Amino acid sequence: xxxxxxxxxxxxxxxxxxxxxxxxxxxxxxxxxxxxxxxxxxxxxxxxxxxxxxxxxxxxxxxxxxxxxxxxxxxxxxxxxxxxxxxxxxxxxxxxxxxxxxxxxxxxxxxxxxxxxxxxxxxxxxxxxxxxxxxxxxxxxxxxxxxxxxxxxxxxxxxxxxxxxxxxxxxxxxxxxxxxxxxxxxxxxxxxxxxxxxxxxxxxxxxxxxxxxxxxxxxxxxxxxxxxxxxxxxxxxxxxxxxxx
Amino acid sequence: xxxxxxxxxxxxxxxxxxxxxxxxxxxxxxxxxxxxxxxxxxxxxxxxxxxxxxxxxxxxxxxxxxxxxxxxxxxxxxxxxxxxxxxxxxxxxxxxxxxxxxxxxxxxxxxxxxxxxxxxxxxxxxxxxxxxxxxxxxxxxxxxxxxxxxxxxxxxxxxxxxxxxxxxxxxxxxxxxxxxxxxxxxxxxxxxxxxxxxxxxxxxxxxxxxxxxxxxxxxxxxxxxxxxxxxxxxxxxxxxxxxxxxxxxxxxxxxxxxxxxxxxxxxxxxxxxxxxxxxxxxxxxxxxxxxxxxxxxxxxxxxxxxxxxxxxxxxxxxxxxxxxxxxxxxxxxxxxxxxxxxxxxxxxxxxxxxxxxxxxxxxxxxxxxxxxxxxxxxxxxxxxxxxxxxxxxxxxxxxxxxxxxxxxxxxxxxxxxxxxxxxxxxxxxxxxxxxxxxxxxxxxxxxxxxxxxxxxxxxxxxxxxxxxxx
Numbered sequence: 001x002x003x004x005x006x007x008x009x010x011x012x013x014x015x016x017x018x019x020x021x022x023x024x025x026x027x028x029x030x031x032x033x034x035x036x037x038x039x040x041x042x043x044x045x046x047x048x049x050x051x052x053x054x055x056x057x058x059x060x061x062x063x064x065x066x067x068x069x070x071x072x073x074x075x076x077x078x079x080x081x082x083x084x085x086x087x088x089x090x091x092x093x094x095x096x097x098x099x100x101x102x103x104x105x106x107x108x109x110x111x112x113x114x115x116x117x118x119x120x121x122x123x124x125x126x127x128x129x130x131x132x133x134x135x136x137x138x139x140x141x142x143x144x145x146x147x148x149x150x151x152x153x154x155x156x157x158x159x160x161x162x163x164x165x166x167x168x169x170x171x172x173x174x175x176x177x178x179x180x181x182x183x184x185x186x187x188x189x190x191x192x193x194x195x196x197x198x199x200x201x202x203x204x205x206x207x208x209x210x211x212x213x214x215x216x217x218x219x220x221x222x223x224x225x226x227x228x229x230x231x232x233x234x235x236x237x238x239x240x241x242x243x244x245x
Numbered sequence: 246x247x248x249x250x251x252x253x254x255x256x257x258x259x260x261x262x263x264x265x266x267x268x269x270x271x272x273x274x275x276x277x278x279x280x281x282x283x284x285x286x287x288x289x290x291x292x293x294x295x296x297x298x299x300x301x302x303x304x305x306x307x308x309x310x311x312x313x314x315x316x317x318x319x320x321x322x323x324x325x326x327x328x329x330x331x332x333x334x335x336x337x338x339x340x341x342x343x344x345x346x347x348x349x350x351x352x353x354x355x356x357x358x359x360x361x362x363x364x365x366x367x368x369x370x371x372x373x374x375x376x377x378x379x380x381x382x383x384x385x386x387x388x389x390x391x392x393x394x395x396x397x398x399x400x401x402x403x404x405x406x407x408x409x410x411x412x413x414x415x416x417x418x419x420x421x422x423x424x425x426x427x428x429x430x431x432x433x434x435x436x437x438x439x440x441x442x443x444x445x446x447x448x449x450x451x452x453x454x455x456x457x458x459x460x461x462x463x464x465x466x467x468x469x470x471x472x473x474x475x476x477x478x479x480x481x482x483x484x485x486x487x488x489x490x491x492x493x494x495x496x497x498x499x500x501x502x503x504x505x506x507x508x509x510x511x512x513x514x515x516x517x518x519x520x521x522x523x524x525x526x527x528x529x530x531x532x533x534x535x536x537x538x539x540x541x542x543x544x545x546x547x548x549x550x551x552x553x554x555x556x557x558x559x560x561x562x563x564x565x566x567x568x569x570x571x572x573x574x575x576x577x578x579x580x581x582x583x584x585x586x587x588x589x590x591x592x593x594x595x596x597x598x599x600x601x602x603x604x605x606x607x608x609x610x611x612x613x614x615x616x617x618x619x620x621x622x623x624x625x626x627x628x629x630x631x632x633x634x635x636x637x638x639x640x641x642x643x644x645x646x647x648x649x650x651x652x653x654x655x656x657x658x659x660x661x662x663x664x665x666x667x668x669x670x671x672x673x674x675x676x677x678x679x680x681x682x683x684x685x686x687x688x689x690x691x692x693x694x695x696x697x698x699x700x701x702x703x704x705x706x707x708x709x710x711x712x713x714x715x
Contacts, residue, residue, distance in 0.1 A: 059694025063649050063715035079599055087650035090712060091620040096644050101619050105599075107606060108614045118606050125597040125605075180693040 029130070029156065032068020033204055036189060040174070041197035045069050045130070048154045049173035049195070050147040056163040058086060060180035061187045064209045066132065066158065067097045074100035078129035081122045083107045084115040086134055112137050119157070120145055126153035134160045144171045166192065247353040247362075247404060248388050251333065251369060252395035253326075255379040256346040257317055258286040260325050261489035262500055265377055272313040275302050285317050321487050322346070328484055328508035330476050332372070335514035336365065339475045347395065349388055349473075362402060376507055385409055387467045393420060406467060413466060414440035421461070427454050482512050485572035491530065492568040495559040498527075502555055505573040510548035512575075519544025519581035523555070524574045529566035537562060539608065543600035544579040550601050557608035620644070625673045625681040626651065626711060645669060646687065648697040648712030655709040658698055662688035662708070665695070672702075687714070 010016050028044035030037055037043050045051060045066075055062045070080050080103060082089055089106055105128075109115045112135045119133040123146060131150075138161065150157035163177055175193040180186070181203070189202040258264040263272035264286075271291035273284045282302040291312065296305045305312055322345055330342045336359065339351035352365060359365045366382060373380035383394030384402035386409050394403070394412070397420035403409035416439045418431055430453065436442050442450075443466075447459045463469035486501040502525075513519060523539040539558050545551065607615055626647075646666075666687035673681050683699040690696065697712035 057692060057694055058650065058715055059690075059696060059713040060692075061715065067649075085650070087652055087713065087715075089618055090626075090647055090649055090651040091618040092644040093647035093649045094618070095620045096647060097649075101617060104617060105603070106616050106618055107610065108616075109610050110614075114610060118610065121605055122602060125602045127597050127599050127602050185693070 027154065029069045029072060031065070032072070033065075033202075033208055035202050035204060039189075039191060039197070039200055039202045041194065045156045045158065046173065047129070047156045048151045050143060050150055050157040050159065050171070051174040052143075052170060052172040052176070053158065053160050054163040054166050054175065054177040054192075055160055056179060060178060061204075061209055062160065062178050064097075065178070065187065065189075065204075067099065067209075069130065069156075070104070071098045071100075073129045074103035076129075077103060079103050079105060079127055080130045081105045081107060081119075081128045081132065083119050083122070083131065083133040084109055084112070084135065085132075116142050116146070119159075120149045123149035123153045123155045123157055126155065128153070128155050130156040130158065132158045132160070136162060138165075140169050140171060147171050147173070246351060246386060247356075248385055248391040249350045249352045249365070249369075250343070250383040250385075250388075250391035250395040251329075251348040251350065251373075252381045252383065252392070253329070253346050253373075253378055254381060254396075255286050255288075256325060257322055258288055259376075259378050260321055260486070260504075261315070262497075263288050263313065263315075263489070270313055271296060271309045271311065272315070273305060274317050275314050276317040315489060318487070319345070321489075324485065324487075325504070328486075328504060329378075331478060331482075331484070331508040331515075332511035334476070334478060335511040336368070338515075341473055341476050343392060347392055349391065352384070362404075372507070376504055385412075387465060388471050388473065389461065389465045390467075393422075393465065396420065396422075410466060414438065414443065418442055423458065423461075427458060430454060478512060478515060482509055482575040482578075483572065484508055485570055487570045488568060493564070495562055495564060498559055498568060498571060499552075499556055501571055502559075502573070503552060505571070506548055506551045506555065509573065509575060510546055510551065513546035513578075513581070516578075517581060518578045519546050520551070520575050520577065521579050522575075522577035523551075524576045525555070525559075526572040526574065527564070527568045528570040528572070529564070530569055532566040535565060538576075540612065541600070541604050542607075543598065543604075544581050545601070545604075546581055547601075550604070554604045554608045557605060561609060625671065626685075646714075648695075649715045650713040652711055652713075655699070655711045658688075658696075658708040658710050660690060662690055662696060662698060664688045664698075671699075685711070 027048075028042040028046040030044040031040070040046075042049070053062065053065075073080050075098070082104065085106065089104075091101060094101055094104070107115075107118050107122075109118050115133060115135050116138060119131055122128045122131045133146075138159075143159075146157050146159065159172070166177060170193075172193070173195040174191070177190045177192060179188045179190070181188050185205065185207075187204045189204065191197070191199050191202070193199065253259065255264055257274040258272070262268060266289045268288055269290060271288065271294055273287040273291050273296065275282050276285045284296065284298050284300050284302065284305055286298050287296045287300075287305075291305075291309065294309050296308055296312065302314070326342045326344065326346065326348070330340055330348055333340045333348050333350055337350045337352060337355045339354070341349045343349050352362070355365065356362060359368065362384070369382060370380060381395045381398060383391045383396070383399060384404070385391040385394055386403060386406060390403060390409055390413060393399075393416070397416055399412060399416065401408070401412055403412050418436060418439055418441075419428070421439065431442070436445070443462060447462075450462075451459050460469065464471045484505050486505055488497070488501060490497075492498050509520070519541075521541050521544050525537040525539065526534055527537065528534045537558060539555050541554065603615055664686045668684040668686055670684050671681055672683075682702040684702065685697060685699045688696050688698045695714035696710050697714065698708050698710050700708055
């Protein structure tokens with residue numbers, strides 16, 4: 001019997017309750033990447049769930065990954081909070097991506113403790129559709145609090161953590177590690193934990209980021225256009241386009 | 246007219262944390278008349294030991310040698326009663342404090358607004374419980390009877406003259422606020438109940454005890470009018486509370502602050518105002534007084550929100566010295582906007598507003614920790630964004646490729662980077678001392694991360710990283 005027929009048979013039975021349905025009905029916002037949506041049981045970033053993104057180093061498209069969702073939410077007049085971002089979220093780039101900046105609150109707490117507190121406050125209030133937090137240190141207890149707060153406020157909780165925390169226990173509903181494959185210009189997402197789903201890997205070509213960014217993703221252009229690839233030191237010696245205004 | 250008397254029997258004690266029902270140690274407030282010292286109020290722990298109000302202090306010490314005692318402070322109690330009057334003003338336009346421990350409220354005009362006497366009753370009791378106050382309520386058609394019922398514990402409301410008469414008659418004569426001489430006379434004449442007293446000939450009563458007692462009886466049943474002025478709320482809200490025990494840290498300020506904010510919330514509701522800025526002045530022992538300013542983005546009169554924000558703000562403050570007294574001054578008031586709710590709003594309709602959440606965050610983290618980044622019309626990267634809080638209008642620009650992350654300060658590049666884009670020259674700002682003349686490139690490192698780097702035009706061999714394409 002094929003699985004499609006089995007699915008429809010199970011769905012037609014009123015008395016059959018399947019655990020995997022439990023979270024699939026939850027509100028979610030499409031990630032904007034079809035391949036990633038397909039791999040997640042909630043078909044997007046789920047509200048009322050804590051999602052952990054484990055990132056080794058910056059500059060691999062880790063934040064662009066969320067741009068489509070941020071764009072969608074802010075343009076629906078929903079609030080999104082960025083708590084303790086590692087750098088200044090640069091307004092021109094966010095504007096290029098179509099994010100409605102008036103709906104994006106940036107919070108710069110002095111330390112991780114305050115960041116987690118602020119995150120919990122924002123999640124619990126129910127005002128924010130999505131709360132994105134960066135923190136170096138946390139504990140399973142604190143993560144659990146965030147998970148509960150996101151359930152209370154039915155908000156999407158997303159947290160960036162260092163990839164070294166991969167082996168730590170976490171109550172998050174979804175955990176992904178993000179790595180870049182430099183040769184293939186791909187962002188590799190490993191789903192290491194997912195409620196009601198299968199851990200698997202998803203590869204997103206960096207060209208898929210062009211759309212959300214509003215401009216071409218810088219990393220890929222060199223393979224197509226004919227810009228000289230030079231090392232900085234070589235370039236430093238060359239005179240760079242002397243131009244006078 | 247229907248009068249409600251709100252009687253706070255434990256008021257002398259309930260201005261201090263001792264009055265809290267969970268306070269573990271027996272404590273009492275003592276009043277000295279001449280050399281005689283007796284208790285005016287005892288807390289729950291003391292009452293459990295059999296120590297009640299009215300007991301001489303000597304006897305109380307005999308029962309509980311560890312009894313904590315404080316002198317009765319008439320001024321502090323009058324202040325507290327005034328604050329309770331302000332709180333009560335949200336329920337009626339006619340409120341009057343009756344010293345030392347009762348508030349009179351004209352309730353008839355408020356019945357419809359609040360959905361009946363039962364609902365008003367419930368609200369008063371929950372409000373009082375929230376402030377940890379013991380409350381007895383008496384309701385009658387005359388002021389004197391309402392006060393009498395509240396103090397005598399007569400809970401039946403006398404909503405008409407007939408009921409009033411029946412309820413009055415059932416009371417024992419001891420509950421009347423008469424002096425000892427009159428009580429003695431009545432006892433000797435065998436008069437035990439108010440019924441018997443009212444059956445006496447008024448002329449005989451006056452001859453024996455003076456006009457005072459007949460006047461009182463006539464005002465009690467409404468035969469004589471009993472005019473009285475309503476409390477007029479002040480133009481500005483400045484209320485203070487003495488701390489019976491010095492507060493060593495800000496945590497101990499929550500209790501008196503709660504009381505002041507309750508008064509403030511009543512005052513604001515009455516005037517249809519919201520508060521935008523509160524100044525909390527702290528009077529210290531020996532050190533000069535300090536002030537804490539609590540700001541609100543949107544004018545608010547919500548008691549819970551006020552308290553939450555204030556407590557969060559105080560949690561950050563290190564006191565220069567223990568606090569003796571706090572004074573709350575509403576320094577910036579504004580008319581409150583009652584915004585109409587959307588009937589079909591989404592069900593998880595926000596219990597909070599964005600302003601409330603931001604106030605709450607700002608109270609702990611500081612206002613400057615929150616901002617909304619908006620692009621600004623300037624080509625210099627440092628100047629191309631603006632930090633704003635809740636500004637709705639902003640111009641739209643389309644920029645060339647820009648990194649999502651900008652470094653707060655450009656950093657000199659010391660790793661091996663590969664340039665992967667053409668130069669973009671940015672030259673601007675000679676007019677305001679932030680002179681920018683740079684060639685910007687996109688460069689990637691061996692791991693594949695992309696950076697936004699620049700080379701200052703006057704320093705050929707130095708490269709700076711200004712952002713990351715995240």
